[in-house]
Amino acid sequence: MKFVFAFLLPLLLYSLTYFAPPGKIEKFDHFWFVLTWPPSFCEENVDRCRPATLNFTIHGLWPTDAEGNTLNTSMQPDANISFINDTSSPLVRNLNDYWPTFCKDRTNEWLWEHEWKKHGCTQAQVEPEDYFEKAVTLITNTISRNILSALIVGGLEPGDSRYQVSGFISVISNITGTGTVMLRCKNETLQELRLCVKDDAFTECSGKKEKNKTLDSCGSQGTYIRFPAPPRLP
Ligand SMILES: *[C@@H]1O[C@H](CO)[C@@H](O)[C@H](O)[C@H]1NC(C)=O
Numbered sequence: 539m540k541f542v543f544a545f546l547l548p549l550l551l552y553s554l555t556y557f558a559p560p561g562k563i564e565k566f567d568h569f570w571f572v573l574t575w576p577p578s579f580c581e582e583n584v585d586r587c588r589p590a591t592l593n594f595t596i597h598g599l600w601p602t603d604a605e606g607n608t609l610n611t612s613m614q615p616d617a618n619i620s621f622i623n624d625t626s627s628p629l630v631r632n633l634n635d636y637w638p639t640f641c642k643d644r645t646n647e648w649l650w651e652h653e654w655k656k657h658g659c660t661q662a663q664v665e666p667e668d669y670f671e672k673a674v675t676l677i678t679n680t681i682s683r684n685i686l687s688a689l690i691v692g693g694l695e696p697g698d699s700r701y702q703v704s705g706f707i708s709v710i711s712n713i714t715g716t717g718t719v720m721l722r723c724k725n726e727t728l729q730e731l732r733l734c735v736k737d738d739a740f741t742e743c744s745g746k747k748e749k750n751k752t753l754d755s756c757g758s759q760g761t762y763i764r765f766p767a768p769p770r771l772p
Pocket residue numbers: 562563564603607608609610
């Protein structure tokens with residue numbers, strides 16, 4: 539038995555290595571810290587949206603491999619995240635402030651559980667509670683707090699105007715000090731910012747899959763995109 543095992547194991551490892559499709563690394567390297575621009579989300583989902591706040595909120599914290607592929611294999615399938623239902627905890631109060639859903643037909647707890655199951659659980663390195671704490675720490679740190687004000691100071695004020703993609707990239711990559719930010723648009727409207735985080739610090743998004751994501755669906759550096767404010771209440 540021992541002999542068979544000793545024989546088979548290296549063979550198994552060898553075949554796994556040998557047949558693994560190239561480019562499928564699936565090994566945790568860093569996070570994407572994904573921030574939503576709520577007014578854009580609510581424009582898209584007019585009928586199911588709570589009033590949008592005029593500030594970036596968390597969409598998720600997505601583990602990726604070194605190339606920038608989001609990981610898909612659950613490393614913590616049985617993690618107990620029932621603490622997200624404890625409305626008296628300071629963590630949950632922060633999550634309600636910074637990681638809300640704007641969908642009327644969803645609860646915030648639904649969003650957190652969804653993000654954990656889709657993304658959080660794919661890395662083994664972070665305990666569930668630390669994962670959510672990490673997201674709160676990232677959005678309350680000075681850089682994140684200053685993103686909106688830096689954009690406004692840079693002349694990119696939410697409202698009816700359109701601004702060039704290059705403007706967003708230079709202001710945001712300037713304040714994060716990383717030289718990069720990934721933008722996501724729909725219909726030439728800014729939806730999301732995606733920042734790379736490694737060892738608790740913002741870092742350059744340098745993965746093969748990330749370099750081109752700077753402009754993901756936002757057009758080119760010169761494209762003018764919308765950065766809407768929430769609609770005025772009647
Ligand atoms: C994970 O799934 C997404 C969507 O199906 C895919 O785009 C991505 O490449 C996958 N990541 C890996 C590492 O296979």
